[in-house]
Amino acid sequence: MAILIRAIALLLLFPFAAMAQDLPSWNEGTSKQAIVDFVKKVTDQSNADFVKQEDRIAVFDNDGTLWSEQPFYFQLGFILDRVKALAPQHPEWAEKEPFKSVLAGDLKGMAKGGEKGIVELGMATHAGMTTDEFTKIVIDWYASSKHPKTGKPYNEMTFLPMRELLDYLRANGFKTYIVSGGGIEFMRPITEKAYGIPPEQVIGSTIATEYALDGDVPVLNRLPKIDFIDDGAGKPVGINKFIGRRPIFVAGNSDGDYEMLRWVTGGPQKGFGLIVHHTDAEREYAYDRKSDFGRLDKALTEAESRNWLLVDMKQDWKKIYAFD
């Protein structure tokens, strides 16, 4: 009886830890060990580096860190599909760049429009509807679209070892956030199911919205105006704005995560920094310093001196996707 009560008391204290599996898709080795050592350290009350549960905040980039980002960011796939779907209502696009190139399936032609062209495509496909309408469009797109290489729905192109890492951190009292350059309302409809991360723990780029009445019904209209770019030096800004605490764990994969890596690992708490290095051309993609999407150059150069863990996908992961 005393043992039962003790066991239940432990369960009440550590309701999740008792159920957690520890990173089964990670090969044994220095990467997995470094993660486990850090988590043990900050959750051990007798350790000098112990961190109270409410301060155990972990932030994850999304594209290339939690799911693939090749042959292009998945949100670009959404944009291309939406331009095609909306084209009948926009006959003028047949002669207007960058729409013309998109409709012709000419991505190189589209790229000639540079950032201005991408923003134009983004606004044409992401604004001009209410937030509720946009969410429905996004959900329908995830349900119908397929990744060009694997033929799987984009929201299944998530990295199983990273999903396990999220679970492992949460089992140890961490609160997990996405901090992505991607659109906040493009991610939120799927993050709970894909990663166990609720909408309020997703930080991303935003376009301006405006409160309005549709008859007597309040709505939020999405305007063709960028509100916030959550990339590069914007990531620490977004973290501070949304969370108001400095995380102690950060995972990224590109130079867009460089400042976030510095912010988390360079603070008084000496957080843990992790970089997913895409080294597996066979099971996923291999790229770093020269890639158009997810370029990893400066952060790769500084990883060792800054004590950031370089996760080698080919060496460190038993599986890439759950469907492998």
Place this chain on the structure above:
Amino acid sequence: MAILIRAIALLLLFPFAAMAQDLPSWNEGTSKQAIVDFVKKVTDQSNADFVKQEDRIAVFDNDGTLWSEQPFYFQLGFILDRVKALAPQHPEWAEKEPFKSVLAGDLKGMAKGGEKGIVELGMATHAGMTTDEFTKIVIDWYASSKHPKTGKPYNEMTFLPMRELLDYLRANGFKTYIVSGGGIEFMRPITEKAYGIPPEQVIGSTIATEYALDGDVPVLNRLPKIDFIDDGAGKPVGINKFIGRRPIFVAGNSDGDYEMLRWVTGGPQKGFGLIVHHTDAEREYAYDRKSDFGRLDKALTEAESRNWLLVDMKQDWKKIYAFD
């Protein structure tokens, strides 16, 4: 033994509900009953209006809803004190409005500068330091400042019945947020202790911040530029940006909460709307349609037709402050 296990199973299912006191500082009556009826309804799985726990989001205005806002918003008290503290470094303020009036203790003179003057005072006292430095300034101010009427620290001027309401909602699986026109980094240092609300559940007005390196140490500098005003029609925008779900419970006290009240109660889920009506000149303050701070006019007019609960502080609350 079977009973013990059953009792513990219940504890695991409802760890907080079993411990909660139900609104002890609220008088029995229609206001308390309306709140309890709503909470019972959305937490009862057999009820048609049952709401899953993750969708039980409650949002609270701060000034005038969770703590007092008279004789002026407490953040204005902070501004006035900071202008005085910084004056020795700014000899030019002696001849420059609105600083001159503030230094002379002439609030009417200060008010002549209008919104532009207030913004100028705000920027002079809220920008030009790192986020960490500002947090320290705020904490020190709360520790040393006193409310002009009660002589109590400002962060103790919270309404006990509202604190109980927050506890009661959380005990029933709600996630509670502050959605205030006040500065986000002016509130966050005290909301956990004052209301049991962690920094990441505080939404407020923000000024722009910028990532920079101080030597090799990453910092966020606060810039003299408004980023977002979380008031009026900005409140639904802020809720959608930070939370990404529509709340089902909202509490406010002024026309600055009008659009938020509409947004929460006018959605498909028919959320609960509550207005704190300041009717107690003796124990707190009595004001509504004509007040400079926390004016309640349009929302008061429409409260009945929109089915918003008007909480009458004098009638409905046994105590106002915990120190009463």
